[in-house]
Amino acid sequence: MSKYDMKNYENKCLESWKQDFEVDPNDSEKFYLNVAYPYPSGAMHVGHGRTYIVPDVIARYKRMQGKHVLFPMAFHVTGSPVIGISKRIANGDExxxxxxxxxxxxxxxxxxxxxxxxxxxxYFSxxxxxxxxxxxxxxxxRRRFTTVYPxxxxxxxxxxLHLMEQNRVIRGAHPVKYCPQCDNPVGDHDLLEGEKAEIVKFTLVMFNWGEYKIPCATLRPETTYGVTNLWIxxxxxxxxxxxxxxxWILSPEAALKLSLQEHEITEEGEISGRSLIDETVSHPFCGNVKILPAEFVDPDMATGIVMSVPAHAPFDYIALRDLQxxxxxxxxxxxxxxxxxxxxEFPAMDAVEKSGITDQNDPGMETLTQEIYSAEFSGGKMLPQYGGKPVKFARDEFAAIMLEQYGSLVMYDFDNRDVMCRCGSxxxxxxxxxxxxxxxxxxxWKKQIHEQLDKIDLVPSEVRTEFERTIDWLKDWACTRKVGLGTHxxxxxxWLVEPLSDSTIYMAFYTIAHKLLKIEAEKLTPEVFDYVFKxxxxxxxxPLPKETVEDLRKEFLYWYPYDFRFSAKDLISNHLTFQLFxxxxxxxxxxxxxxxxxxxxxxxxxxxxxxxxxxxxxLEDxxxxxxxxxxxxxxxxSAEPWQDFDWRSELVSSTRKQIDRFWNTIHDSLEFKDEYPIDNWLLSRMQERITNTTxxxxxxxTRQALQEAYFGVETDLKWYRRRLPEGVKGSSVLKDINNIWIRLLAPFIPFTCQRLWEISGNNGNxxxxxxxxxxxxxxxxGIELSEELLTRTVEDIESILKLIQIDSSSITLFVSSNWKYDVFKTIAQTSDRNRVIQEIMxxxxxxxxxxxxxxxxxxxxxxxxxxxxxxxxxxxxxxIDEKAVFESTKEFIEREYNLPVNIVNSDESTHQKARMALPFKPAILIE
Known part of the structure; x- marks a missing residue:
């Protein structure tokens, strides 16, 4: 079928399928799956396609298994992203x-x-x-909605209201990601860049310089005793x-950041970094130290001034070494x-010298720094004169002492400074x-979620560790915003509920969305939802008729809880864990x-x-x-759902060819008749393909399923056609095979399978x-074992012929003697092979x-x-009787290689090659 014809057929299918997937409760076993709803602020790309096609494959598979499947969709539009986009367009942003x-x-x-x-x-919805x-x-x-519907x-x-009643929502002051242009806290979904950036808590170590304080931000306050200088x-x-x-003296960027963190700042003037070089500053922990020049100091990193601990910081050691x-x-x-x-004695020096790094610009410095910091935190211990405690405990104690007694303050910043709002700010x-x-x-609450997580089926199982980690480290989450779309x-x-916080239990809303959307919002009181959902x-x-709320509750209970939710791994750290809470x-x-x-x-x-x-x-393209x-x-x-996939044009084109081969194979075998012995092998193989695909x-x-349902069946058919009598291309068994094959691939390629289903004489979706x-x-x-032996032997023959590359006159197959089969069985059936081998000997x-x-x-x-x-x-x-197998397939082997074939029991031959015959691996002599 041409590309044009197939596109027309796809459109025809879409029209006829329009209402086929609308489901209401019945007596069948339900299967409810859902996927993270999209934020429709731009066109879909192939990455989005994978997100929604994978669950569709599962939905179609479960539906064909007789499950009553609900697969709903909605659109997440709350928050500020579309507002930011709208503003940029209104401002003429090119x-x-x-x-x-x-x-x-x-x-x-x-x-x-x-x-x-x-x-x-x-538009984009x-x-x-x-x-x-x-x-x-x-x-x-029918269940489609957007998150701004009343x-x-x-x-x-x-x-x-329920979260508030349970004291799950509290008021306070916390550090949040904030966009000055939107005048609004922002979440990861509001960002163009820096979605994974985390807020880091620094301790500001206050050095004295005359009447001024010079703050240096650190994540390792316990190292202040080892400060030898500052970098500016x-x-x-x-x-x-x-x-x-x-x-204070600090960078302009730091002044702006601290002004947003409950500090009152008044600018008094400026001072060049150069004029501070060689000035002396002091701190009670390290005494007097000099300020040294360093062009690597980033004014946008924390305070823009850095304290130097060359014994324990590779960057500090190598920068000091360069000057010296x-x-x-x-x-x-x-x-x-x-x-x-x-x-x-000096871990940073050890690490730098052993690594062979020559200067501070070497890209290996970042890795080296993390290596030292991790080693010191996990296994390091303060020297006795500094308390003698493990670093992992000393760090917080030093921070607390410095905050209480030495004028230190806390400063928050991002671990990744490239954090941009969708508005462009x-x-x-x-x-x-x-x-x-x-x-x-x-x-x-965390304990309850840990217990709940133990009962949830997670795919792949390895992500359980990430869920456990997220539950443990989650802190209080700013759940409201002042600007944006959403619910007050x-x-x-x-305040408005922010996007990640209003998308936690919408899976329940799906179950009755098509009915709720027909009801006036004012009548959906908390008491109505209490009855329906609780x-x-x-x-x-x-305020609703009794039969209406009873119907709503009945449908909710039919579908809920959901069976599986599909979402991206980067959402484990927020949405996927939030919804459990x-x-x-x-x-x-x-x-x-x-x-x-x-x-x-x-x-x-x-x-x-x-x-x-x-x-x-x-995706549309x-x-x-x-x-x-x-x-x-x-x-x-191209990959299992939990693996990263790579859209490569060349591989996509080969996939198109694979579908064409499937189409041609089915289409060209519709009229085959007669029967052959090899038919039973093909039917037997298909049963294993069914089991493995299922x-x-x-x-x-999904990838493994396709390996079985497409490539596995195609491989079997290739061997089947090879084993048919000369000139024969198929038999009546292909009608049954095709019927199964089309259904196995229907969840993956439904349009092609629908067309083949129809031309094969079937009706319906x-x-x-x-x-x-x-x-x-x-x-x-038995027949599968015989064909496996034949296949392996044919492969060995072909390997030998390629290797010797000479004109040959005959092929002799030496089949294994019975005593070797006895040895094979004895060794294969024991769990202690060493002992059994000794007994055999x-x-x-x-x-x-x-x-x-x-x-x-x-x-x-x-x-x-x-x-x-x-x-x-x-x-x-x-x-297996190997000789009988080869005698019955002798004609096939001779036809394949146009050579006479001799079948010989290895016991009955004195040829040296005969001694090499093993069970299920005959010795092959080509002369």
Whole structure:
């Protein structure tokens, strides 16, 4: 079928499937899966495609297994991203306008309306639904909503009233990510850059210089005793300020940052870094030290002035060494504070000298620094004169003492300074007063979530550690904003619930969204939600008819809890863990999440995808270019869901060819008749493909499932056609094989399979066809074993022919003697092979064979190690008459190589080659 014809057929399918995936409760077993809803602020790219196609494959698979499947979708539009985009477009920002006009191809008349953020939401929500549908996603679109719908806001209000009642929400002052232009706290979803940046708490060590304080930020206050000097950038102009009544010197960037952290700052003047060089400052812990020049000091890093501890900081050691190599400051010596196993008196010096690093610009310095810092924290111990405690305990104690007794302050900054809001403004750390926080720090709540996590099926299992870590380190979370789209706190209308905090239990809203959206928002009181979601209250005393609320509760209980949630691994540190906390707080034990599948990330030709940087392929373009099924098959088959995938044009093109081969194979075998002995082998192999594909999909291994359902079956068919009589291309068995094969691949490539399903004489949507089930009566272990022996032997013959590359006159196969088979079975069936081998060697009949026995035992043992365990078991349990197998396939082998074939029992030959025959591995002589 041509690309044009296939596109027309895809459109035809979409029209006929429109209502097929709308589901209501019935008597069938349900399966409810959901995926992180998208933020529709730009066109979808192939990375988004994978996020939604993988769960669709699972939804289709479960549906074919007879499950009643709910796969819903909505759009997350709360927060400030679309507002920031709207502002940039309204201000004529060239980069943003070009992105939306050229990459996203928004029509000019629509783009002009984007000065209203809701127009962005409206346009891209519709675009997402259209593109998702074009990919064949089997979604119940009746349940679609956006998070600014008034009905959804009522749902969020209800949730937060309960959180407030449980004292899960408190008011306080905490450091948050803050955008000055938006005048608003921001979360990761609000950022263009720096999504993974964490807020770091520094201790400011206050050095005295006359009437001024010179603050140095550190994460290691315990090393202050080892300070030998300060570093300052001579090319930077620093600020003289009054901070909370005290005179300070610090970088301009630091002054701005500290002004956002509950400090009153007044600028008094400026001073060049160069004029501070060689000045002397002091601190009670280290006494008088000099300020030295260092161009590597970044004024945007913390205070822009750095204290130097060359004994324990590689950068400080090598910078000081560079100056001393010029004959300067030779009087300064490192001061040892910490003993570290594996290092000498000065760990930083040890590490630098052993690494061979020559200067501070070497890229290996970062790794070396982390190595030393980690070693000192995990295994380091302060010297006796500095308290003698392990560094991991001394650090907090030193920080507390310096804050209480030596004038130190706390400063917050990012570990990654490139943090940008979607509005285009830089993001800072700000201390916000009167902010509302979710108490994720509550130890009792954490304990409950740990217990709940133990009951959840996590895929892959390795992510459990990351969930455990996140639960432990989560601190109170700023859950409100002053600016943006969203739901106002019911008790404090000045604040809006921020995006990550209003997307924690929406999976429950999905279950009845199509019905809730038809109800006036004012009638959705907290009491209505209490009854529907918690079974509390009286259904007759609510502002809705009794039958309405009873119906809502019945449908919610039919679908909930959800069976599996699909989301990206970078959301473990926030959303995926947040939703566990909120489910625990709101819903009963029997309604807690049952499972989660965590996705890897997407690459494009080896580089990270980024819409803002233009490094993407739009999903719609990919579908139009290579077809929806090609996109689907590549995205779910190039890697397992939890692995990173890489969209590479060459590999995508090969996927298109694979689908073409599948189409041609099915289409060309519709009229085959007659029967042949090899048919039974093909039917038997197909039962194993069914089992393996089913097992893989049940474990969410979409790539492995495709290996079995596509490549495995294709390999079997290739051998099958090779084994048919000369001139014969197929038989009537292919009708049954095709019927199974089409259904096995239907979850992956539904459009192609739908068409083949129809031309094969079937009716209806293949999404509801029965999933193939292994028929044990069609499993023929004997014939599979025989063909496996033949396949392996043919491969060996071909290898030998390639190697010798001479004209040959005959092929002789020496089949293994019975005594070697006995040895094979004895060794294969024991768990203590060394003992059994010794017993074999002691046997009198074996002793008589001498070296032949020794060689055979060694070779058979090696062979057993190399063969697949399942095959070894079959050989032992089923037994096989090798000579009979080769006699019956002799004609085939002779036809393959156009050479006469001799089959000889190795015991009946004196040829040296005969002694090399092993069970399931005949010796081959080509003359």
């Amino acid at each position: 980069k943003t306008t070009r992105l939306y006009r050229e990459l996203y191809r928004v029509p000019e008349d629509i783009l002009n309306k984007f000065v209203d953020p809701m127009e962005i939401v409206k 519709n675009e997402y639904e259209r593109v998702m549908s074009s990919c064949g996603l089997s979604i119940d679109w 009905q959804y806001s009522k749902f969020i209000e209800w949730q937060y 950038n001579p090319d930077v102009t620093y600020k003289k300020v009054t901070l909370d009544g005290l005179k 190599n010029q004959g300067k400051y030779t009087e300064i010596k490192p001061i040892s504070l910490i003993t570290v196993p594996g290092y000498g 830089r993001v800072f750390v700000r201390i916000l007063k009167d902010q509302w926080f979710l108490q994720y720090s509550d130890q009792e 706190l019911p008790w404090d209308k000045n 079974g509390e209250g009286d259904s007759e005393s609510l 909120h489910h625990n707080a709101i819903f009963s034990e029997d309604l807690q999440p049952k499972g989660m599948v965590v996705f890897g990330m997407g690459l494009l030709e080896g580089a990270k995808m980024s819409s803002s940087k233009g490094n993407v392929i739009l 990919a579908v139009n270019d290579v077809g929806a099924d090609t996109v689907r098959m590549f995205l779910v088959g 097992d893989a999909l049940s474990s969410f291994q 293949i999404a509801f066809a029965n999933w193939p089930v292994c028929e044990s009566n069609k499993v023929d272990v 002691k046997d009198e009949s074996m002793k008589k064979r001498g070296k032949e026995t020794t060689d055979a035992v060694k070779q058979i043992t090696n062979l057993i190690h190399k063969l697949p365990p399942k095959l070894v078991t079959r050989i032992v349990e089923s037994g």
